[in-house]
Amino acid sequence: xxxxxxxxxxxxxxxxxxxxxxxxxxxxxxxxxxxxxxxxxxxxxxxxxxxxxxxxxxxxxxxxxxxxxxxxxxxxxxxxxxxxxxxxxxxxxxxxxxxxxxxxxxxxxxxxxxxxxxxxxxxxxxxxxxxxxxxxxxxxxxxxxxxxxxxxxxxxxxxxxxxxxxxxxxxxxxxxxxxxxxxxxxxxxxxxxxxxxxxxxxxxxxxxxxxxxxxxxxxxxxxxxxxxxxxxxxxxxxxxxxxxxxxxxxx
Amino acid sequence: xxxxxxxxxxxxxxxxxxxxxxxxxxxxxxxxxxxxxxxxxxxxxxxxxxxxxxxxxxxxxxxxxxxxxxxxxxxxxxxxxxxxxxxxxxxxxxxxxxxxxxxxxxxxxxxxxxxxxxxxxxxxxxxxxxxxxxxxxxxxxxxxxxxxxxxxxxxxxxxxxxxxxxxxxxxxxxxxxxxxxxxxxxxxxxxxxxxxxx
Numbered sequence: 001x002x003x004x005x006x007x008x009x010x011x012x013x014x015x016x017x018x019x020x021x022x023x024x025x026x027x028x029x030x031x032x033x034x035x036x037x038x039x040x041x042x043x044x045x046x047x048x049x050x051x052x053x054x055x056x057x058x059x060x061x062x063x064x065x066x067x068x069x070x071x072x073x074x075x076x077x078x079x080x081x082x083x084x085x086x087x088x089x090x091x092x093x094x095x096x097x098x099x100x101x102x103x104x105x106x107x108x109x110x111x112x113x114x115x116x117x118x119x120x121x122x123x124x125x126x127x128x129x130x131x132x133x134x135x136x137x138x139x140x141x142x143x144x145x146x147x148x149x150x151x152x153x154x155x156x157x158x159x160x161x162x163x164x165x166x167x168x169x170x171x172x173x174x175x176x177x178x179x180x181x182x183x184x185x186x187x188x189x190x191x192x193x194x195x196x197x198x199x200x201x202x203x204x205x206x207x208x209x210x211x212x213x214x215x216x217x218x219x220x221x222x223x224x225x226x227x228x229x230x231x232x233x234x235x236x237x238x239x240x241x242x243x244x245x246x247x248x249x250x251x
Numbered sequence: 252x253x254x255x256x257x258x259x260x261x262x263x264x265x266x267x268x269x270x271x272x273x274x275x276x277x278x279x280x281x282x283x284x285x286x287x288x289x290x291x292x293x294x295x296x297x298x299x300x301x302x303x304x305x306x307x308x309x310x311x312x313x314x315x316x317x318x319x320x321x322x323x324x325x326x327x328x329x330x331x332x333x334x335x336x337x338x339x340x341x342x343x344x345x346x347x348x349x350x351x352x353x354x355x356x357x358x359x360x361x362x363x364x365x366x367x368x369x370x371x372x373x374x375x376x377x378x379x380x381x382x383x384x385x386x387x388x389x390x391x392x393x394x395x396x397x398x399x400x401x402x403x404x405x406x407x408x409x410x411x412x413x414x415x416x417x418x419x420x421x422x423x424x425x426x427x428x429x430x431x432x433x434x435x436x437x438x439x440x441x442x443x444x445x446x447x448x449x
Contacts, residue, residue: 099391121388152386180388199395203367210372211394218382218390227319227376228311234366234374235296235315236308241370242297245290 002042007034008056009042014049015196016042020112025062026055028111031086031143033064039092049200049208051096052192053119054103055112060128063110066137086111086143090118097212099199103192104128105185114141117148120212122178123192125185128170130178135165152177210237255314259321266328273428273435274328276351277335277421278344283360286342289369318343319375322350331435331443335424336360337417341399346373349380352437353444354410355424356402357417362410363399384409413448 001010006022006029018034020026043051055061073079093100093115102116105125113130116122132141132149140146140162150158153176161168161176173179183191200208210233217226265271278284299312325332325347334348336356341363348354364373364381372378373394382390385408393400405411415423431443 099395120391177386180386199392203395204370207367207370207372208395211367211378211391214372214378215382215387215390215394218379219387223376223379224323226379227323228316230372230376230378231311231315231319231374232308234372235300235311237371238293238296238374239300239302239308242293244370245293246297 004034004038005029011045011048012193013197014047014200015193016045016048016051017193018042018051018053019056020054020061020115021056023055023057023059025059025107026057026112027062028064029068031064031069031082031111032089033086033111033115034089036085036089036092039089043092043096043098046205048098049203049205050098050196051093051100052103052196053093053100053115054189054192055105057106059106060102060104060108060116061112062107063112063114063133066134066139083142090114090143094118094120095216097209097216098205099196099208099212101192101196103188104179105188107131109133110141110145111143114143114145114148117145117152117178121180121195123181123183123188123195124170124173124179125188126170126182127185128173128179128182129167130161130169130173131165131167132162133165135163149178206240207237210234255318255321259317259324262321262324262328265330266324271330273330273432274332275335275421275424275428276332276347277424278337278340282338283334283336283340283348284344285339286344289371315374322346322376326350326352329435331428331431333424333428333431335420336362336411337420341365342373343375343377346375346377346380349377349384349410352440353412353427353431353448354405355413355415355420355427355448356405356411357420358402358414359417360402360405360411360414361399362401362405363397364394365397365399367395368397381410412444 001008008019008021010017100119101121102119103123105128107129108116109131134140157176170182174182214230214233217229301309332351333353334351339361345362364377366373389408402414406414427447430447
């Protein structure tokens with residue numbers, strides 16, 4: 001197990017686990033909650049088939065402490081640069097070509113929610129609570145939370161969530177497509193881990209990477225471009241599989 | 252392979268001739284279709300691709316790019332295209348259905364993109380469509396597992412527009428076609444579903 005800035009990393013079987021490890025609320029120290037270089041190193045093991053992000057103890061994360069951010073501004077730190085670094089970390093997570101699941105229990109606020117939204121699948125406990133409380137201190141989510149919540153929930157519901165700063169429960173979060181699955185509160189970790197294993201255990205990494213790439217294209221390319229890429233990806237897998245079958249046929 | 256060639260030609264004819272008011276796609280007999288014959292498809296691709304020494308593809312074989320072009324043509328038709336789905340609807344058959352403007356299905360219909368279980372992935376826009384209709388988590392789970400899902404699940408995730416008893420599926424598709432062809436415009440898809448299918 002490795003730890004940096006109260007974020008831990010371990011690998012169990014072929015699943016990497018990132019734990020926001022600053023209990024009880026697992027507050028994040030800075031926008032790039034884990035340095036990009038460290039994250040890249042962690043996620044570069046070529047046998048990894050999936051990643052789970054969770055919080056230590058009862059909560060996922062209360063997000064960043066805004067007082068820290070305001071202090072950085074007072075100390076004339078380049079806050080925009082910091083935020084760009086944070087966004088790069090979340091983009092790295094979102095663009096990984098293995099599935100990333102956020103396993104959420106307790107509070108999932110602000111930057112914590114932004115981390116969850118950058119993951120591919122969100123599984124939460126029935127007692128989970130979600131909010132973008134930034135507005136209460138005169139700011140807005142700044143790590144892509146406005147964009148990603150809008151993409152998931154549509155304009156009216158994203159606007160209500162961000163502008164009100166109000167908390168919503170697991171049921172409402174699922175109703176507005178902010179989370180994908182709601183499970184028993186004692187089972188979030190196990191359920192998410194098992195889910196990820198079942199998703200990937202029978203699949204070679206080439207297939208997992210191909211599917212993740214195609215689904216990334218579905219979000220970022222036009223339909224024509226995404227379809228062309230999908231057919232190209234399919235062809236590459238088909239050639240490999242045809243040769244594999246021919247190979248084994250000759251033996 | 253033969254299917255796609257004939258399908259492409261028929262579609263081209265329909266798009267030019269202007270005498271049809273709606274198109275219903277259904278399967279003969281109990282099922283819609285279980286998609287392509289994988290061994291045949293693999294053989295065809297392996298014989299038609301050009302790869303470099305690292306196994307990287309030089310270009311997509313023409314017969315495959317024609318397939319997805321015909322799906323794009325299907326979607327761009329100015330008449331309503333309705334898939335009426337009974338029984339199994341798997342792989343490229345589901346992709347075909349996803350490029351129709353509307354999908355009606357029988358209660359017992361079964362859907363899936365099982366390609367990953369053959370070490371492949373859907374290749375005709377199935378991942379694109381599933382992701383944009385049902386969201387990343389649903390698409391990721393179904394495609395990676397290759398597992399099937401029910402009519403009820405498909406309806407819940409916006410993949411089909413209406414589920415009916417299978418005995419009345421074809422008449423229901425015809426009724427709907429007659430209603431929607433009066434003033435069909437693809438942008439009004441949601442409106443037609445609300446008006447005629449809910």
